[in-house]
Amino acid sequence: MSDTPNSQFAFVRTEQLPQLAPPSTATGPVAWVRTNLFSNIPYSILTLVALYCIFSILSGFLPWLLNGVWTTSNIRECREVLDGVSGGCFSVLTERWPQLVYGLSYDRNEYWRPRLAFILLFIAAAPVLFVNLPRQMLGFTALYPFVAFYLIWGGTIFAPLMALVAFAVGYKVYSHLVAGSFAAGFFGGVIATAVMLFIGGFIVDVIAPEETFLSAVPSRDMGGFMLNMILGVVCVSLSLPIGIALALGRQSSMPIIKWICVVFIEFIRGVPLITLLFVASVVLSYFFPPGSNFDLILRVIIMITMFSAAYIAEVIRGGLAALPRGQYEAADSLGLDYAQAMRLIILPQALKISIPGIVNVAVGLFKDTTLVSVISMFDLVGMIRGPILSSTDWNGVYWELWAFAILLFFVVCYGISQYSQWLERQLATGHR
Amino acid sequence: MPIGKAHCDPTILSNEAVKYQNGQADGEYHMTSITDPPEGAFRLSMLINDTRYRSYTFQFIALVLLIAIMAFLGINLVRNLTAAGLNISYGFLGEPAGYDVQQTLIEYDSQSSHLRAAWVGIINTLLVAFLACVTATILGVIAGVLRLSPNWLVSKLMSVYVEAFRNVPVLIWILVINTIVILLPAPRAYRGETPDAEMLFGIIAYTNRGIYIPAPTWGAGSGVVVLVFLASIASIFFFRRYARKQLFDHGRVVPVLLPALAMFFIPVLLAYFVMGRPIGVDLPELKGFNFQGGTQIGRPLIALWLALSVYTGAFIAENVRAGIQAVSKGQTEAAASLGLRPNRVMNLVVLPQALRVIIPPLISQFLNITKNSSLAIAVGYADVTATLGGITLNQTGRAIECILLLMLFYLTISLLISAVMNVYNNAVSLKER
Numbered sequence: 001m002s003d004t005p006n007s008q009f010a011f012v013r014t015e016q017l018p019q020l021a022p023p024s025t026a027t028g029p030v031a032w033v034r035t036n037l038f039s040n041i042p043y044s045i046l047t048l049v050a051l052y053c054i055f056s057i058l059s060g061f062l063p064w065l066l067n068g069v070w071t072t073s074n075i076r077e078c079r080e081v082l083d084g085v086s087g088g089c090f091s092v093l094t095e096r097w098p099q100l101v102y103g104l105s106y107d108r109n110e111y112w113r114p115r116l117a118f119i120l121l122f123i124a125a126a127p128v129l130f131v132n133l134p135r136q137m138l139g140f141t142a143l144y145p146f147v148a149f150y151l152i153w154g155g156t157i158f159a160p161l162m163a164l165v166a167f168a169v170g171y172k173v174y175s176h177l178v179a180g181s182f183a184a185g186f187f188g189g190v191i192a193t194a195v196m197l198f199i200g201g202f203i204v205d206v207i208a209p210e211e212t213f214l215s216a217v218p219s220r221d222m223g224g225f226m227l228n229m230i231l232g233v234v235c236v237s238l239s240l241p242i243g244i245a246l247a248l249g250r251q252s253s254m255p256i257i258k259w260i261c262v263v264f265i266e267f268i269r270g271v272p273l274i275t276l277l278f279v280a281s282v283v284l285s286y287f288f289p290p291g292s293n294f295d296l297i298l299r300v301i302i303m304i305t306m307f308s309a310a311y312i313a314e315v316i317r318g319g320l321a322a323l324p325r326g327q328y329e330a331a332d333s334l335g336l337d338y339a340q341a342m343r344l345i346i347l348p349q350a351l352k353i354s355i356p357g358i359v360n361v362a363v364g365l366f367k368d369t370t371l372v373s374v375i376s377m378f379d380l381v382g383m384i385r386g387p388i389l390s391s392t393d394w395n396g397v398y399w400e401l402w403a404f405a406i407l408l409f410f411v412v413c414y415g416i417s418q419y420s421q422w423l424e425r426q427l428a429t430g431h432r
Numbered sequence: 433m434p435i436g437k438a439h440c441d442p443t444i445l446s447n448e449a450v451k452y453q454n455g456q457a458d459g460e461y462h463m464t465s466i467t468d469p470p471e472g473a474f475r476l477s478m479l480i481n482d483t484r485y486r487s488y489t490f491q492f493i494a495l496v497l498l499i500a501i502m503a504f505l506g507i508n509l510v511r512n513l514t515a516a517g518l519n520i521s522y523g524f525l526g527e528p529a530g531y532d533v534q535q536t537l538i539e540y541d542s543q544s545s546h547l548r549a550a551w552v553g554i555i556n557t558l559l560v561a562f563l564a565c566v567t568a569t570i571l572g573v574i575a576g577v578l579r580l581s582p583n584w585l586v587s588k589l590m591s592v593y594v595e596a597f598r599n600v601p602v603l604i605w606i607l608v609i610n611t612i613v614i615l616l617p618a619p620r621a622y623r624g625e626t627p628d629a630e631m632l633f634g635i636i637a638y639t640n641r642g643i644y645i646p647a648p649t650w651g652a653g654s655g656v657v658v659l660v661f662l663a664s665i666a667s668i669f670f671f672r673r674y675a676r677k678q679l680f681d682h683g684r685v686v687p688v689l690l691p692a693l694a695m696f697f698i699p700v701l702l703a704y705f706v707m708g709r710p711i712g713v714d715l716p717e718l719k720g721f722n723f724q725g726g727t728q729i730g731r732p733l734i735a736l737w738l739a740l741s742v743y744t745g746a747f748i749a750e751n752v753r754a755g756i757q758a759v760s761k762g763q764t765e766a767a768a769s770l771g772l773r774p775n776r777v778m779n780l781v782v783l784p785q786a787l788r789v790i791i792p793p794l795i796s797q798f799l800n801i802t803k804n805s806s807l808a809i810a811v812g813y814a815d816v817t818a819t820l821g822g823i824t825l826n827q828t829g830r831a832i833e834c835i836l837l838l839m840l841f842y843l844t845i846s847l848l849i850s851a852v853m854n855v856y857n858n859a860v861s862l863k864e865r
Contacts, residue, residue, distance in 0.1 A: 036584035043583045050585045256491040260498060270846040271839045272803035278821055278838075282831040286512045287505045367601035374603075374810055381603060398611045406600050406608075413599035 064088045064399070074393035092397045093404055096388055100404070103223015103378050104387055110154070113214065114226050117151040120144060121233065129419065131426075152230070155216035156208040162200030169196045182339030219297040223378040225408060230297075231379075232366040235304040239365075240358070242305065243312025244351075248342065250313065251320055261313070268310035273368050276303040281375040300372055308365045315357030319350035352427050359420035363413045370409075380405055524828045525550070531823050533814040535730045546824045553816035554841060560733060560815065561802040564740035568801060569794070571741055572748025579753050590749065597746035602804055605743050610735035610811045616640045619722050637716050637723050643734060644716035647727040651710035660703040668692045732813035736805065744801050748794060755790035756782070788860050795853045799846055806842070816841055 025031055038044045067087025071094065072078040078089035093100065102111060124144035127137035146160040170193030178185030222230060249261035268276070280299040288294055323346060331341035351358075373382030384401045388394055394401075479489045513519060525547040532542050533552050537559060540552045579590040597605065617629035619639045631637045637644040675686035704711065716726030759782050767781040768774075808815040809822055817838060825834040 036582070039582065043581075043586075046578075046581070046583055046586050050583075050589050053589070254487045254491045254494075257494050260494060266847075267839075267843065270843040272806040272817070272842055274806045274809070274817060275821065275835060275838050275842065278825075278831075278835050282825070283835055286509050286832065288512075289508050290511050290515055363599070367599075370601040370603045371807070374807070381601070381607070385607065398615075402604065402608050402611065405604055406596075409601055409604065410596065410599045414595060417599070 068400075070094055075395065075397055078397075088400045088403075089394075089397050090400050092388070092394045092400050096394070099224060099383055099388065100380060101224045102226050103221065103383065105221040106217065106223065106226070107215070107221075110215065110217065113151045113154070117148045118229070120147060120151075124148075129423075150214065152222075152226075153217055153219070154212065154214035156204065156212050157214075158204045158208055162204050163197065166193050166196030166200050169193065181337075182343070186339075219295040222297060224383050225380045227297075227372070227377065227379040228366070228369045231301065231304060231369040231372065232362075234301055235308055235369075236362045236365055238301075238305045239307075239309035239312055242309035244316055244347070246309060246313035247316035247320060250317055265310045265313050268307055269314065273304070273307055273371055274374060276307055277371060277375050279303060296375075296377065300375075300377070304365065304369070307368075308361055311361045311364075312358055315354045315361055316350060318357060319352075319354035320346065322353050323349055355423060355427070356420055359416060363416050366413060366416075367409065380408065518829075520832060521830075522833055524824075524830050524833070527828075529824065530827065533819065534812075535728075535733060535814060546820075546828070549824060550816060550820040550837070553814055553819035556813065557802070557805055557808075557815040557817075560736050560740070560808065560813065561798075561805050563737050564744065564801045564805070565798045567737070567741035568744040568748055568797070571745030572797075573752050575745060575749035576752025576756070579749060580756060594746045594749050597743050598750070602739060602743045603807055603810060606735055606739040606807055606811055609739045610731070613642075613731045613734050614640050619718065622718050622723075631716075635715055637718075637726075639723070640731065641722070642728050642730040644723045644726045644728050646716065647714045647725070649712040649714050651712065653707035654710040656707055657700060657703045657711060661700045664695050664699045668695050671695065730813070732808065732811040735811045736808050736813050740801050740804055744797050744804075747800075748797050751790055751793040751797065752786075755786040755788075758789045759785045791856060791860070792853060795849060795856070799849045802845055802849070803842060 021027075025034065037047045063086050065088060067082065067085055068090040069078045069081050069087060070090045072081055072089070072091040073095055075089055075092075078091055082089075098106075098108065098111065102114060106114070121144070123137070124141045127133045127135065127141055143164070146164045150157060150160045170189040173192040174185045174189030176185075177188045246261050246265060249257050250265065252258050252261075277300065280303040281296065284299045284303070285294065327345060327349065328341070331345040336344065370379060370381045372379050373385060376382070378386060384405060388401060389398070479485050526545050528543050529546045529549040530542050531549070533540055533549065535556065536552045537555050538552060540548055575590045575593055578586050579594065581587050581590075616638050617640065619637075619641065621627060621629040622631065622637065622639075629638075635646050671691060672688055675688050678684045678686045714725045716723045716728075718724075763781055763785065764777055767777040772780065805815055806817040809818045812818070820834055820841075821838045825831055828834075
């Protein structure tokens with residue numbers, strides 16, 4: 001091996017050289033800028049245009065934000081403080097904060113109640129949103145509607161207690177009968193709850209004391225962002241079960257039930273929400289028994305719930321249709337009846353597929369709660385357009401108020417959509 | 433084991449069959465008769481327990497419930513109406529409306545009927561919906577394509593646009609843009625030797641009352657020019673088809689661009705000058721305290737139009753992005769390996785497949801625009817919700833009739849759009865065997 005052909009060469013390197021560093025234009029920030037911002041002439045132009053846009057937006061926005069005044073009591077004082085410098089009068093937010101959040105006429109001394117209800121909302125929603133939390137927390141979630149109602153509306157504690165008893169009785173009847181068949185349990189539970197609610201109404205009327213621990217707040221005093229939150233949370237949670245029922249009804253093989261659901265869904269989806277809100281404000285009371293007095297917020301909740309239930313039904317129908325036929329056939333071949341097949345096989349998968357759609361509907365619904373300002377309810381937008389912008393103290397402070405509203409809605413809606421993307425990744429069991 | 437013998441072997445029969453066999457003394461049995469129901473033994477409990485009757489029971493209950501609810505609501509309605517001394521009648525539509533409408537496309541004054549006012553509203557709704565559909569599509573396509581651009585800054589900027597507009601209520605955007613228009617200079621700012629505001633390019637005036645743009649004036653003989661224009665558009669269309677046919681049938685490439693351009697410009701210009709220049713331009717001019725001449729696009733229309741465009745544009749951008757991403761990379765590579773040039777790859781391979789994904793959600797966005805245009809009432813644009821469902825309702829007190837008509841209108845529009853969508857979906861759906 002000594003006289004290898006190598007011997008005819010003067011020099012042969014026996015060890016490997018260390019790698020040279022790549023040229024400075026191929027690594028580091030310079031390369032990143034070159035590939036991502038200035039890769040060719042059209043992109044360079046686009047980058048410059050984008051930079052100019054960002055610069056012009058920020059040059060107007062930043063001084064306005066940073067020079068902002070937070071502590072004056074009206075617009076004239078604010079303009080004096082600013083003294084010609086460009087800056088925002090954010091003091092409108094600090095001064096009108098209670099109105100923006102709680103509306104015009106909610107009692108100042110009772111603000112702790114909606115605040116507490118708001119904090120408890122997170123505790124109640126947590127076990128629903130995050131599956132790995134202890135399941136015992138769901139007990140509080142079940143209690144939450146009654147607690148929140150009592151906190152926000154106040155009045156006699158017997159009303160929510162009676163409702164709680166009615167639902168407990170309904171649940172007992174359901175769990176007793178469900179062993180026989182799901183339909184019997186379901187309808188038995190519903191009927192028992194309705195009967196108990198009816199009886200409870202009389203009992204509460206009799207035993208309700210004059211003086212109550214928490215003073216009663218009439219619905220018309222609800223306002224501000226609180227009203228948006230109430231409408232959003234209540235309507236989304238109510239419309240989910242109704243939407244599932246409508247979707248199943250639309251898939252049903254029974255023609256009458258199918259057509260009832262189809263007509264309902266297509267009618268609701270075909271008209272704008274605002275016409276339904278008009279119905280709530282001027283027409284719906286014609287359809288209630290004479291003398292009955294449903295307040296506006298309840299009528300609006302009914303209409304918005306119907307509205308979002310129709311949309312959720314369509315989303316879930318998409319989920320049901322996306323399931324392969326084999327799943328339905330497998331459930332049948334296991335000998336499951338309709339209710340069991342739906343509860344154990346079909347719906348868990350269909351709902352998982354529909355999560356992004358349901359969240360989209362929920363976000364859309366939450367945004368649409370601002371429409372109630374058109375039928376003169378004072379939600380966040382209604383408060384800004386009405387009492388605050390027309391007051392002499394703050395007449396002309398547009399941008400601060402709108403920026404606040406935009407920020408508030410953006411934070412909530414963006415948060416929800418980020419949560420749904422996280423949940424989708426959590427639930428993804430498919431093979432990738 | 434021969435199949436024929438199976439029937440004689442009792443060990444492989446199911447239990448029921450064995451019982452059946454034992455019960456029947458003659459031993460003559462059929463497998464099929466086992467599942468047959470016992471004859472003539474209908475019991476009431478079978479309405480719930482027997483799957484053949486259960487669906488009828490449920491449907492009957494549903495129907496009875498539906499009728500009961502309808503009757504309950506109907507009786508309440510009749511009682512409430514008689515108590516209030518009202519009735520259901522559409523006679524009010526013929527009465528004079530008695531209110532003015534700012535922006536109308538058809539002839540209307542305060543003496544016109546409520547029906548006429550409703551028509552004005554319907555046409556205004558369709559106008560703003562059409563304008564917003566066009567601009568939202570343009571915006572959405574640009575933003576959706578740019579969001580996929582390899583340029584980091586631009587794609588991030590577009591994500592900010594999409595997220596910001598998707599996550600904030602459209603009502604707030606309408607009111608914000610309305611505020612922007614309110615804060616534009618008043619017409620009087622254009623007056624004097626050194627005006628505070630100047631017209632854009634000297635022909636477009638933007639004021640807090642709206643934007644004034646030049647309007648065409650139609651003189652005698654302008655009809656001929658328009659006809660020639662339409663005819664040249666049609667002939668360009670037919671010429672393209674001819675060129676395509678030549679390419680496919682005979683493999684001859686017929687140049688299209690230059691002849692098409694010539695066909696577009698030359699006949700119209702010829703007709704224009706032959707007819708003695710019948711079409712002129714009416715420029716907006718400041719007269720007194722306001723602008724005269726030209727076309728005024730009112731403040732509410734601008735607010736509604738722009739807000740609906742940017743809001744829906746953000747949604748369309750997401751649809752476009754999803755559609756382009758749905759076309760797999762293999763398609764592009766396959767097309768390239770066939771030797772197609774990049775623009776052909778885009779036109780012949782990627783776009784047709786992406787459009788199949790993009791168009792259905794796009795059409796439902798158009799439907800959303802039409803429905804969201806009902807928010808016009810928040811800025812005072814006279815759409816159908818504001819005329820029929822707003823002023824007419826308040827003046828006549830005919831709430832039920834007005835809202836019924838309003839819903840009927842929107843329902844018709846949305847059913848029409850769904851029908852169009854179904855036709856399209858059927859046309860482009862993959863033909864599977």
